[in-house]
Amino acid sequence: MMEATISESVKLDPVFLQKAAGIIKMLGHPDRLRIVELLQTGEHCVSSIQEYMGLSQPITSQHLKQMRQRGLVSRHREGNKMMYFVANPLIFKLLTCLRDTQVNMGCDALSLLD
Amino acid sequence: MMEATISESVKLDPVFLQKAAGIIKMLGHPDRLRIVELLQTGEHCVSSIQEYMGLSQPITSQHLKQMRQRGLVSRHREGNKMMYFVANPLIFKLLTCLRDTQVNMGCDALSLLD
């Protein structure tokens, strides 16, 4: 099994970078970041996400819609309910980065410096 | 040497999550994402960043200021010039995620699905 060693010199393709920025933008909102953190554990319906987050139903739907449009999450119907789940492998990787950083450096790793 | 295995079950601390969202938000703009990609290779002054990016001087300064306020980058004076550099380890990790994703999955990995 080969692990690719990614050199720092790999340049991000302009198209890729553009799409990536769009995805990252979606994670730049605390609520949405927390939603994907929840969804990472498995699929959830809107009402359970809503309850978990303590958000209104429309706001919850809106966040999910935005993330769906950017390809972060996807959904399927299950009877009455819409089940949402993470649809992009990059999301898992990015969340792993965050957890890793929190575990290794603690909360202060992200403190403002200036 | 021990590599920490980060379980998916590590829950992100609310404070950490809040700060992380702030940092991630800064990367959610294509120009800023490209700027940190540049800075990752070493420090650069404003005018060289500006030239590389093809942005106006005020816009360049503004992006840098925002990122400085969030702790993504820092700077020091070198004579006439202000040298900017990446100040947060998380940035490197996130960029590595992106490069890794691009290399392993190509540009289409981030395509919209819905």
Place this chain on the structure above:
DNA sequence: GCAATGTATATTATTTTCACTATATATGAG
């Protein structure tokens, strides 16, 4: 069919971001 539940959308007001122009500040050279 109707009512109940779950989700999505429309509308609107507020706030925030973005990008531009003009101007101010700081350093170095002379």
Place this chain on the structure above:
DNA sequence: CTCATATATAGTGAAAATAATATACATTGC
């Protein structure tokens, strides 16, 4: 001190994000 270079900030207007309320739509069970 003066000028040139490099950077930062102020002020403005347009565009986008956010959040709230009201309403529409879809599915289930009767």
